[in-house]
Amino acid sequence: MDLDERKVKILQAVIRNYLETGEPVGSRTISKYTDLNLSSATIRNEMADLEEMGYIIQPHTSAGRIPSDKGYRLYVDTMMEDRVREVDEKMEMVLEKADKVEKVLKQAAKLLAANTQYAAMISSPTYHRNKLKFIQLSRVDDEHILAVIVVEGNIIKNRIIDVDEPLSEDTMLKLNILLNTNLCGMSMQDINLGVITLLKEKAGIHSQLVAGVVDAVADAIRADEDLEIYTSGTNNILRYPELSDKQKASEIINFFEDKKPLSDLVRNTLEANEESNGIQIYIGSETPIQSMSDCSVVTATYRLDEGVEGTIGIVGPKRMDYDHVVGAMKSLMDQLGTIYKRE
Amino acid sequence: MDLDERKVKILQAVIRNYLETGEPVGSRTISKYTDLNLSSATIRNEMADLEEMGYIIQPHTSAGRIPSDKGYRLYVDTMMEDRVREVDEKMEMVLEKADKVEKVLKQAAKLLAANTQYAAMISSPTYHRNKLKFIQLSRVDDEHILAVIVVEGNIIKNRIIDVDEPLSEDTMLKLNILLNTNLCGMSMQDINLGVITLLKEKAGIHSQLVAGVVDAVADAIRADEDLEIYTSGTNNILRYPELSDKQKASEIINFFEDKKPLSDLVRNTLEANEESNGIQIYIGSETPIQSMSDCSVVTATYRLDEGVEGTIGIVGPKRMDYDHVVGAMKSLMDQLGTIYKRE
């Protein structure tokens, strides 16, 4: 049995209809909806075939059909493109530039959630590929040193380092010079343990104290802990009956609160998108996250600047308005891409 | 009609029972539960009185009684104390000290939510009363200056300041000295616009450029925007049937996501608790937040160190286990109070 043009049309009609109404779609509806001019009986036969092929499912014997994951997949892969273009311009989400990246991202998540009516998340960008611009150590008091690290894109990391005994002015100065001359210009991901050991040897550091400080600085540079994830519109989940029973809703809400699985998702996306820069759609059981198997997850990588990348994600029911979501994501990515360009 | 001892006992029994079961409590249950040795008929008469006095409510004619807000209030004010003590020791929540305050707070929220099975929030501490320890301006590149501000308790704020033309090494040095000598030791809340103007006059600054930098630093000091609020256990809301219908649940979830009303609540609590250092309980319509009128909100002020204070909050159904919540809060406040004491 093959998927001829008529079957495709019918499948498309079923999916479109189901996306709109959320109700199983019957043969009579299709017969009226499409321009195929076929009676419901014929449609019924075709639908039986489509079901056998695994594209649609019957929730119970005497109900209409709903798309299966496989059906959605086909839709997303081959039937969607043509519509996206129409929608593209209609997307109205205007990001205001704010002084802090953080604020812009929060705003972006909020806009995306409001625009799509699904749950949205956005990660703070990672800076692995960014270059170190400037390191500064300063004495806070006898037992504490403050290390400030500025990265390309004016990202600031800082850390308080505990020391047992005060460092002399002279040592501090030397340390500052040592760190700056050797590390500035390197990208974050290149500063690994090896580089640091090498650096220490080269400079001939003997003092345990100084070595400790250098290690702490290196640690602060590599620290990846500041991957923030902003979420918005979690409550939108409750809009969709198929997700709003307590068990499922609870899992999803939990997922949005617990940054752990979210950051896994982020990493996933970043890797998958290394260069493709596309939008990923995970339908139902395709998602990498167990507890999301009743949802669809759409992720994409945004790029604020060269090497400054993060992830946007949307979680909604499988009968998500994929066209709209993809359009909204693209629009948002565009805006995020230009907003900091002038720097 | 007055609230004699017997009525109090009955009311107490009704409330206790309702807190446990969540079901309206009938006269027969009370008659068996209490040691009053009264028949259900007598209890019925008393309950009719209690209802007339507004302490309990009958959801419908042939149901048992449930506590009214007024009933809960009486319970919380006068009947609770004796039980708290028993429970107090049983609270097992062990906070691990982490290098970043942020982590500890996230952990605290998580523990509190897990321990109580309600939704928990905790705000990052405010530092208004803390003293400025140290300011450092450094040149990042020709158009950017980095200002790092360290506050007592080793809180670090930083800000990138845009400048139109580069500042000379000499000016930078002078600025650093100016800021440090004049502002260090002052508490955050004391550094207002007046102080800054005075400072500028005293130093005889004429350059527009330098004045701009000083303003930016002052602004960074006063910026209050970094009031973070961590939440946990939002999904616990769905455990309680009286809150889990879509409308209500959605509002509550939204409340937990939108930091705005949360931070109002935080400020409220901090003010109310200026010195009392107690725990506030808002029952139903008593809460300052409209959308929470079906909930009870319990808030308290924790103190990490002198002047470093923040707010803990719990949101749950009105039939919350107040004893437990108050106990857990106290335990958490104690732990938070000691964890950073050594600094």
Add this chain to the structure above:
DNA sequence: GATTAGCACTCTCTCTTGTTGAGTGCTAAC
């Protein structure tokens, strides 16, 4: 006079039973 037993009454909840309507699959006719 306070307490209690007894009883009629009320109201929710659950279970059962029909009924409706949307939808199907199959067969026979076009």
Add this chain to the structure above:
DNA sequence: GTTAGCACTCAACAAGAGAGAGTGCTAATC
């Protein structure tokens, strides 16, 4: 290959019948 027609299925809704928990009131009891 397409369609009309028909028997069949199943979820959803509504109506009705009990059961059960609880009440309020009255009259008897301590």
